[in-house]
Amino acid sequence: MATQTTYKVEPLETYRWAKEVRLKHFKEVMDAQAEGHMLVTGNMNAPKDLIAGIGHYVFMGGEPWAVAMAREGAKDLFLPALEAMEKQGFARDMCAFCRTFSGSMFLGQTPFGPFPKPSFVLGMNQCDSKGKWFQIVADHMQVPYYCIDFGLPNTDGTLKPNEASIKFLLTQYHEFIDWLKKFTGKPYDESRMVHALANMYKVRCLWGEVLQMQATSPSPLEYKLLLPFFLCLEYFSYKDEVVKLMTALRDETKYRVANYITPLPNEKYRVLHDGLPPWYALYLFHFLRDHGVSVVGGSNHTMFVACAQKPRPDGSFNLMDPMDWDGIPKTFDEALKWRANVEYISNMFGLDTRVRLLFAREAYRAWKGNGMIWINDRGCELFSMGILEVKAALQKDGVPCMMYESNRCDVREWSWSQVADHMDAFLEAVGVPKSEIKKDLGGKLGEKE
Amino acid sequence: MLEKFEQTYNQHHEYAREWKARTGGKVLGFFCTYVPEEIIYAAGVLPVRIIGSLEPQDVSEAHIAGMYCPFCRDCLAQGLKGKYDYLDGIVMSKSCMHMMQAYRSWTIHIPITFHHFVGMPALVGKASAGDFLLAELTAFKQALEKWLGKTITNADLDKGIEIMNTNRHLLRQIYDLRKPAPPKVTGTEATAMVISSMLTDKREHSQWLSEALKQIPQRQDGPKAGTRLMVLGSENHDLELFKLIEELGANVVIEDYCMGSRYFWNEAVPENDRLKAIAQRYINRPRCPLKDVDERKRYPHVLNLVKEWNAQGVLLIQQKFCDPHEFDIPAINKFLKENGVVTYFMELDVTMHKGSVRTRTEAFLEMLELEAV
Numbered sequence: 113m114a115t116q117t118t119y120k121v122e123p124l125e126t127y128r129w130a131k132e133v134r135l136k137h138f139k140e141v142m143d144a145q146a147e148g149h150m151l152v153t154g155n156m157n158a159p160k161d162l163i164a165g166i167g168h169y170v171f172m173g174g175e176p177w178a179v180a181m182a183r184e185g186a187k188d189l190f191l192p193a194l195e196a197m198e199k200q201g202f203a204r205d206m207c208a209f210c211r212t213f214s215g216s217m218f219l220g221q222t223p224f225g226p227f228p229k230p231s232f233v234l235g236m237n238q239c240d241s242k243g244k245w246f247q248i249v250a251d252h253m254q255v256p257y258y259c260i261d262f263g264l265p266n267t268d269g270t271l272k273p274n275e276a277s278i279k280f281l282l283t284q285y286h287e288f289i290d291w292l293k294k295f296t297g298k299p300y301d302e303s304r305m306v307h308a309l310a311n312m313y314k315v316r317c318l319w320g321e322v323l324q325m326q327a328t329s330p331s332p333l334e335y336k337l338l339l340p341f342f343l344c345l346e347y348f349s350y351k352d353e354v355v356k357l358m359t360a361l362r363d364e365t366k367y368r369v370a371n372y373i374t375p376l377p378n379e380k381y382r383v384l385h386d387g388l389p390p391w392y393a394l395y396l397f398h399f400l401r402d403h404g405v406s407v408v409g410g411s412n413h414t415m416f417v418a419c420a421q422k423p424r425p426d427g428s429f430n431l432m433d434p435m436d437w438d439g440i441p442k443t444f445d446e447a448l449k450w451r452a453n454v455e456y457i458s459n460m461f462g463l464d465t466r467v468r469l470l471f472a473r474e475a476y477r478a479w480k481g482n483g484m485i486w487i488n489d490r491g492c493e494l495f496s497m498g499i500l501e502v503k504a505a506l507q508k509d510g511v512p513c514m515m516y517e518s519n520r521c522d523v524r525e526w527s528w529s530q531v532a533d534h535m536d537a538f539l540e541a542v543g544v545p546k547s548e549i550k551k552d553l554g555g556k557l558g559e560k561e
Numbered sequence: 562m563l564e565k566f567e568q569t570y571n572q573h574h575e576y577a578r579e580w581k582a583r584t585g586g587k588v589l590g591f592f593c594t595y596v597p598e599e600i601i602y603a604a605g606v607l608p609v610r611i612i613g614s615l616e617p618q619d620v621s622e623a624h625i626a627g628m629y630c631p632f633c634r635d636c637l638a639q640g641l642k643g644k645y646d647y648l649d650g651i652v653m654s655k656s657c658m659h660m661m662q663a664y665r666s667w668t669i670h671i672p673i674t675f676h677h678f679v680g681m682p683a684l685v686g687k688a689s690a691g692d693f694l695l696a697e698l699t700a701f702k703q704a705l706e707k708w709l710g711k712t713i714t715n716a717d718l719d720k721g722i723e724i725m726n727t728n729r730h731l732l733r734q735i736y737d738l739r740k741p742a743p744p745k746v747t748g749t750e751a752t753a754m755v756i757s758s759m760l761t762d763k764r765e766h767s768q769w770l771s772e773a774l775k776q777i778p779q780r781q782d783g784p785k786a787g788t789r790l791m792v793l794g795s796e797n798h799d800l801e802l803f804k805l806i807e808e809l810g811a812n813v814v815i816e817d818y819c820m821g822s823r824y825f826w827n828e829a830v831p832e833n834d835r836l837k838a839i840a841q842r843y844i845n846r847p848r849c850p851l852k853d854v855d856e857r858k859r860y861p862h863v864l865n866l867v868k869e870w871n872a873q874g875v876l877l878i879q880q881k882f883c884d885p886h887e888f889d890i891p892a893i894n895k896f897l898k899e900n901g902v903v904t905y906f907m908e909l910d911v912t913m914h915k916g917s918v919r920t921r922t923e924a925f926l927e928m929l930e931l932e933a934v
């Protein structure tokens with residue numbers, strides 16, 4: 113059993129900044145048309161950064177807007193949006209991000225105002241839902257839909273790049289840029305695009321450094337604190353402001369490590385949470401904190417670690433190998449090639465159980481875990497794919513494991529009592545003495561955070 | 562003769578075992594109809610589709626999350642229970658994530674000497690999709706060569722293409738016999754022919770089809786004229802379901818799913834680069850929802866089938882938890898209705914009792930009768 117030590121707790125200054133960036137983004141989307149900016153909607157990994165070549169644009173990402181519905185719109189929009197989808201004839205077990213976002217579109221409402229009409233829809237076809245989801249959006253909005261396909265190739269289960277798959281992505285990027293020029297009638301400034309991609313690169317370097325520091329005990333940050341950064345990383349990392357934000361996060365994390373500052377006064381156990389959290393029930397993480405359990409990372413982090421690390425030539429992967437700062441893309445071709453590689457790696461993480469296992473083992477080892485939690489998300493095939501196999505393999509390795517079934521973006525599928533059923537045994541396996549395990553959420557149930 | 566197809570389907574494991582004993586050849590199981598069987602035949606191996614038993618099972622639960630479809634769980638269960646112990650290997654092409662999970666778990670838990678994943682683009686309309694698929698087919702051919710220790714020549718590929726094309730061509734002729742009123746073959750019989758073709762040596766199967774094509778025009782026991790239905794939707798290989806629908810007086814005259822017309826609809830058009838010809842065949846085949854992501858090409862194809870086979874109504878069947886079809890059904894339903902086609906939606910679980918299907922089909926047939934008045 114770990115010994116009790118009390119660490120210094122200080123709020124993370126950059127956390128507030130990240131939340132501001134998030135809120136500012138929602139406002140930007142609402143104001144885009146009035147301010148004469150092109151608004152584009154699409155999914156998380158759509159190559160929105162390539163749009164930078166034609167000038168200023170605003171990207172409304174489906175997933176963060178679904179999260180906003182689950183949080184900011186929780187009171188009066190979240191359930192009506194889910195029900196609006198069902199009224200359209202869509203099944204209740206479909207991707208909950210899709211149902212929440214598209215339901216909001218059918219209602220014509222978002223938590224920040226009327227659902228805006230985009231100029232076009234940009235998708236990246238990865239899981240079974242992403243491509244089809246934005247087809248629904250484009251149909252309803254009656255705007256053009258441009259979708260890029262990730263060609264999942266045959267591989268040996270490592271991260272060795274597959275030439276044909278990367279070439280397929282590259283060709284499509286070029287085709288998209290040609291289409292964009294025609295669609296907007298605007299010239300394409302390659303240097304703007306290279307700048308956007310160089311920002312993405314820098315943000316990933318910084319993120320890699322931050323995640324490396326998470327290996328420190330006590331951990332300077334934890335899962336819940338990282339969530340708004342994760343959003344910035346994935347959606348706006350092409351922006352100068354996000355480079356600044358991530359630089360500040362890296363520096364603040366360094367300071368925290370040097371001064372033993374942590375989010376938990378009593379970090380005794382370190383666990384990983386794989387899958388995205390139930391956004392309407394983040395108090396789950398407070399419950400863990402109350403037991404001295406720090407959630408140091410998870411698959412969303414590892415996934416982006418994938419984008420922040422350099423796989424070794426043999427396709428293996430080490431969490432402690434960050435990207436080289438001197439590799440920042442400088443030319444149009446370098447930028448596109450780098451983007452295709454990042455796309456390739458992050459897709460392999462989700463779509464190949466073997467790669468997923470590689471990551472889970474590596475993250476557990478590098479972040480010095482004492483246990484691993486999975487959300488078996490009924491509303492997301494991608495994040496649930498392979499998790500039973502990964503869990504079984506880690507269990508065989510002797511890792512304390514817990515899996516709870518829920519739905520990150522459909523509150524109707526959340527049951528604390530079901531989660532709690534698994535929690536007792538898990539916390540005990542992690543090392544929490546039986547007598548210290550709390551039975552309830554300590555009054556947090558129903559609270560927003 | 563016509564019973565032969567259903568019999569073989571019912572005893573497909575016995576058939577494959579017997580084929581192995583008779584020929585000494587290898588058998589590869591495949592999970593999705595986007596697997597290029599041409600190359601497998603060219604390698605001198607028998608491809609058989611992996612299907613479920615349509616029975617409830619409890620062995621897949623430890624491997625596949627609960628929100629995956631019953632079909633993929635049923636398929637994996639057959640492997641875990643040893644029903645496919647005669648397979649020398651398995652092949653998967655990129656289809657839905659449900660099936661990909663069944664494939665991946667199979668490779669982890671069931672001993673086999675060969676497994677291969679063939680990348681298949683989803684946005685088949687992209688100019689570069691063919692190049693990507695060609696690279697994947699080349700890798701597949703090389704993997705087979707390595708496994709078998711022999712070279713697959715152009716002549717072998719020609720043979721593979723010819724075996725597949727002949728069977729496709731004959732099945733199209735059978736489907737034409739469903740156009741008249743009454744149709745010359747029932748939906749149950751036609752479906753048994755398609756499914757059995759996935760489970761047998763196509764050279765033999767084509768002989769049976771040729772024989773059937775000679776006999777059918779003379780048959781006296783053909784179906785009686787009834788309400789003409791199209792069936793559309795997720796995977797379905799439950800002949801009992803067709804029997805049940807047809808016992809109610811309907812004629813299932815056409816369908817669009819991977820156990821039916823989509824499997825054999827188009828042929829590979831020969832060209833110098835054989836693998837390219839095969840790649841183009843899969844790029845151009847009628848699309849499943851997951852391959853209909855950019856421009857919706859599936860809808861006009863479906864409407865065309867409704868018209869050509871003169872279907873009075875469309876039964877939209879959807880396997881429980883089948884995301885690809887869940888995404889498409891509301892839109893295709895709307896599209897068909899806008900085009901004056903009467904539709905009826907039915908959710909299915911292939912491993913569960915079909916009692917309610919009868920009641921629901923009756924309701925739909927009554928609806929169609931009222932429409933006719």
Ligand code: SF4
Nearest residue numbers: 207239241492493494
């Ligand atoms: S990854 Fe999951 S949540 Fe995201 S679009 Fe795909 S199914 Fe939906």
Ligand code: SF4
Nearest residue numbers: 630657659796880883
């Ligand atoms: S029924 Fe649907 S989800 Fe299941 S394997 Fe077929 S396409 Fe995939």
